[in-house]
Amino acid sequence: MSYVSIEKITKVFPGGVRALDELDLEIKDGEFFALLGPSGCGKTTLLRTLGGLESSTSGKISFEGKDVTFLTPGARDIAMVFQDYALYPHMNVLENISYPLKVRKFSKEEINKRVTQASEALSIQMLLDRKPGQISGGQQQRVAVARAMACTPSLYLFDEPLSNLDARLRLEARTFLKQLQRELGVTTILVTHDQSEALALADRMAVMDKGRIKQVGSPAEFFHRPANIFVASFIGSTPMNLLDGLVNDGKVSIGSMTFDIPEHASTARTGDQVVFGVRPEYVSLVSGPGSGIASGVVKVTENLGTHYLVTADCNGILVRGTAPDGSEPAMGDTVHLKPEPGRSLLYNKTSEDLY
Amino acid sequence: MKSKTIKGSRAAKPGNSVLGKGAATAFLSPSLIFIGIFLLIPAFWTLYLGLTDYKLVGIEALNPSFVGIDNFTKALNDPQFLSSLKLTIVYVLGSAIFGQALLGFVLAWVLNELSPRIRNIIELIVIFSWIVPGSVVAFLWFAFFNKEEGTLNAILGVNIDWLLDYPMLSIIIFNIWRGTAFSMLLFSAAIASIPKSHIEVARVAGASKMQQLRNIVLPSARSYILTNLLLITLWTFNDFGPYLLTGGGPGGQTQILPIFIYDSALRYLDFGYGSAIAAIMLFLNLVISLIVLRMSRKGKK
Amino acid sequence: MKLFGKEIQLQDKRRIDERTKVEKLSTFVFVLLAASFFAIPLMWLVLAPFDSDPTFRIKWPNWGLGNFSEMAENPYAYRSLMNSAIFSAGSGLAVILVGAPASYVLSRIKFAGRDAFLYILLLFSSIVTGSAAMVPLFLLSLRLNLIDTYQGVVLVLTGGLIPAAIFILKDFTDSIPKSYEESAQIFGASSFRILKDVVTPIIRPGLAVIFVWSFVQAWGNFLAPFILIRDVNKQPAAVMMYSFYNDGGQAVFRTVAAFSLIYTIPVLVMYFYVNKKYGFRFYGGIKG
Numbered sequence: 035m036s037y038v039s040i041e042k043i044t045k046v047f048p049g050g051v052r053a054l055d056e057l058d059l060e061i062k063d064g065e066f067f068a069l070l071g072p073s074g075c076g077k078t079t080l081l082r083t084l085g086g087l088e089s090s091t092s093g094k095i096s097f098e099g100k101d102v103t104f105l106t107p108g109a110r111d112i113a114m115v116f117q118d119y120a121l122y123p124h125m126n127v128l129e130n131i132s133y134p135l136k137v138r139k140f141s142k143e144e145i146n147k148r149v150t151q152a153s154e155a156l157s158i159q160m161l162l163d164r165k166p167g168q169i170s171g172g173q174q175q176r177v178a179v180a181r182a183m184a185c186t187p188s189l190y191l192f193d194e195p196l197s198n199l200d201a202r203l204r205l206e207a208r209t210f211l212k213q214l215q216r217e218l219g220v221t222t223i224l225v226t227h228d229q230s231e232a233l234a235l236a237d238r239m240a241v242m243d244k245g246r247i248k249q250v251g252s253p254a255e256f257f258h259r260p261a262n263i264f265v266a267s268f269i270g271s272t273p274m275n276l277l278d279g280l281v282n283d284g285k286v287s288i289g290s291m292t293f294d295i296p297e298h299a300s301t302a303r304t305g306d307q308v309v310f311g312v313r314p315e316y317v318s319l320v321s322g323p324g325s326g327i328a329s330g331v332v333k334v335t336e337n338l339g340t341h342y343l344v345t346a347d348c349n350g351i352l353v354r355g356t357a358p359d360g361s362e363p364a365m366g367d368t369v370h371l372k373p374e375p376g377r378s379l380l381y382n383k384t385s386e387d388l389y
Numbered sequence: 390m391k392s393k394t395i396k397g398s399r400a401a402k403p404g405n406s407v408l409g410k411g412a413a414t415a416f417l418s419p420s421l422i423f424i425g426i427f428l429l430i431p432a433f434w435t436l437y438l439g440l441t442d443y444k445l446v447g448i449e450a451l452n453p454s455f456v457g458i459d460n461f462t463k464a465l466n467d468p469q470f471l472s473s474l475k476l477t478i479v480y481v482l483g484s485a486i487f488g489q490a491l492l493g494f495v496l497a498w499v500l501n502e503l504s505p506r507i508r509n510i511i512e513l514i515v516i517f518s519w520i521v522p523g524s525v526v527a528f529l530w531f532a533f534f535n536k537e538e539g540t541l542n543a544i545l546g547v548n549i550d551w552l553l554d555y556p557m558l559s560i561i562i563f564n565i566w567r568g569t570a571f572s573m574l575l576f577s578a579a580i581a582s583i584p585k586s587h588i589e590v591a592r593v594a595g596a597s598k599m600q601q602l603r604n605i606v607l608p609s610a611r612s613y614i615l616t617n618l619l620l621i622t623l624w625t626f627n628d629f630g631p632y633l634l635t636g637g638g639p640g641g642q643t644q645i646l647p648i649f650i651y652d653s654a655l656r657y658l659d660f661g662y663g664s665a666i667a668a669i670m671l672f673l674n675l676v677i678s679l680i681v682l683r684m685s686r687k688g689k690k
Numbered sequence: 691m692k693l694f695g696k697e698i699q700l701q702d703k704r705r706i707d708e709r710t711k712v713e714k715l716s717t718f719v720f721v722l723l724a725a726s727f728f729a730i731p732l733m734w735l736v737l738a739p740f741d742s743d744p745t746f747r748i749k750w751p752n753w754g755l756g757n758f759s760e761m762a763e764n765p766y767a768y769r770s771l772m773n774s775a776i777f778s779a780g781s782g783l784a785v786i787l788v789g790a791p792a793s794y795v796l797s798r799i800k801f802a803g804r805d806a807f808l809y810i811l812l813l814f815s816s817i818v819t820g821s822a823a824m825v826p827l828f829l830l831s832l833r834l835n836l837i838d839t840y841q842g843v844v845l846v847l848t849g850g851l852i853p854a855a856i857f858i859l860k861d862f863t864d865s866i867p868k869s870y871e872e873s874a875q876i877f878g879a880s881s882f883r884i885l886k887d888v889v890t891p892i893i894r895p896g897l898a899v900i901f902v903w904s905f906v907q908a909w910g911n912f913l914a915p916f917i918l919i920r921d922v923n924k925q926p927a928a929v930m931m932y933s934f935y936n937d938g939g940q941a942v943f944r945t946v947a948a949f950s951l952i953y954t955i956p957v958l959v960m961y962f963y964v965n966k967k968y969g970f971r972f973y974g975g976i977k978g
Binding site for chain 3: 406407408409412413415416417419420421423424426427428430431432434435438492495496499500502503507511514515516517518520521522523524525527528529530531532533535537538539540543544566569598619620623624627628629630633646647650651654655660663664667670671674675678
């Protein structure tokens, strides 16, 4: 049962910029949904439109079946955590958290109860009398979340909530956020430009580019079956191998190399221009050359901790693979890289989609 | 199921800022009214009055008539006006451009290198000169320039009646004294805005102070410099301060345009003529502004 | 080689030192001259008020506070200071009341040509000054019966200060993140509530600065009251000061000395207050 229903939402800014282009999206009740994409793709615009801070040019937004397209932000029963937290500097933490409750005219006892609950859930009870300027960035972030929580909204909107945190804090906050969402069970939409964050946090996610949704699905789907070249190059902490090639007699030829056509690409025909994709994590070093194997000279090896990322020049084409720590090759060595057939993907070069 | 209608949600419609159209207009109107009454209307009224022969007394007060550009042609042929114009230009060039701006820049540049403590003390002194009220400053210099008892004569060991014998020089020095602080502060901000790394790269490459100044500081500070020059030019052009020191004399030797306008319009009560002069002054200032704007836009590319 | 290298090192060091020495000396002389230039005339203001026998010259005073009591006996002196206070506080208040809402709107609502509009406005206000517009302003006040009134001067002063005040305040408001207001919107707060609870408290420092700035401008303004006020009892200190030394003659010297100090002190105090609290480094917005 979907909580948020986005139908053909379009947003054109004065000046002609088409920030959102006829988007359709369903977000299920209780799920943690991530909107991912490069800057300028429209993910924040979409979030703000859901929040009522931007009005859409056309289209319809519904929450739980109810049309909210023209409702004011305050009437949508939502809470939003902004990238800069938006904590009012002249109010202390307690006043910040209780502000929305005061606006909504809750009773004093109810306010106290909710503030206590929220601050305990986020372990900030001891900070209640401090001002935002007196607490750390990580604490500010938790206060912002507590303020959103205290309203017990039906939908949470997070705009890059972890971007302003230090790298280490960010990982801790990530775990905390996921756990919190699970416990609360409230539909949450998170915007981020960090793909590892989206993959880690979301139940389902969408990747956007230039106002359009490129793919919707679970993190696993994104990782193993990116639906188009854009998504394939965007997802993954190591750069995916995307090699231009040609279909020839049941095989894919890339330069002087040949690979089997992946099983999913049954509609690929001889003469098709394609892009062969495989993650470096699924490309291993083997002992000798052969069919389905790329041979070349090592240009760079990068230490990734448990394994090494090896970039090899195979007759002018750069192919990336991984070697376990301890068996990494040296620069200049000749290596033979074999992509795992079950993990290889084939894209149509013109449409950029998966076969 | 879980959603509830929130009470008191009379917030703005989605996608707008906090204020609706009505509130925004109400917020903006008083300022617009003020600007209309005290900026726009006077500007055009001055022009209009310049085209009449309106005086405060006499027949022309009751029945002012439209005289076209008579006042303007009269002005252009009036030696007193031409002298006033010349004096104003000298005043602006001398006290503002080659005075305040130059001194202000050198001060900002030099003080930038000094220790913070010394810098703060010097800046404080300079700023004091700027914030002391104009009438007091006028008196301080009136006293300083005095022939018998003035401190300047005591220091120099001479017996010169500055305001009588060197009136233009006197008011120029006076204006440099009271206005340099602004240029100094502005240029300090300009210099501070240059990333230290830019200057250090030059220093490591062996550039001398002069070269650093010419090649890095001045180009970076270009917009500040132009803005500063424009503002102090306009302010000095319109400055009434010298009136407090010399009243425009002796014998009109320091009768810069603002004082000339005052004398024509409010002393001799010839509103028409005085307004024409004022209109000319407005026009000149407008031209100067446009020229500087042009220059700054060219540089922006 | 090493010896040779060492020689070169010493020579270079000496050369660099010399250059710095000349630089240091000229800098020192320049700073000394400049500091003297600015400080010396000011010394009269510090010494003469406490001198029982002040003259034009800056001299070591014959210490005493007699000048101040003498000034207090002068009816015009005290009254003019009060008038100045009225004009200045009135202008400061008017500028905030009229200018703050406008700068908020101009900061939050974008429209085509907004920045150009503001810049032109600022420029225009530097062109259409009191000197240029004295005739129309005089006539305007005459026709509206504002000659010789407090309101008249306050209105004229305010009108001249508004463009710059809006410019500065808008710059200040721009630096306040919109997310503050947006989060309040999401919580359901009404426009009025948002302005009251969120915007005003945060803008307050900017308002204080503008009030002080307007106050100081009005406090020192000579031309407007000079043209618009006839009644000696309504003259502010700026004009009174001029009257004292222009018409006064030697007898008024002691009063002038005390008066100039008393007249100056409020401005100094305000400057220090604003500087302490908010720092007086130049707002970058003036770059244009």
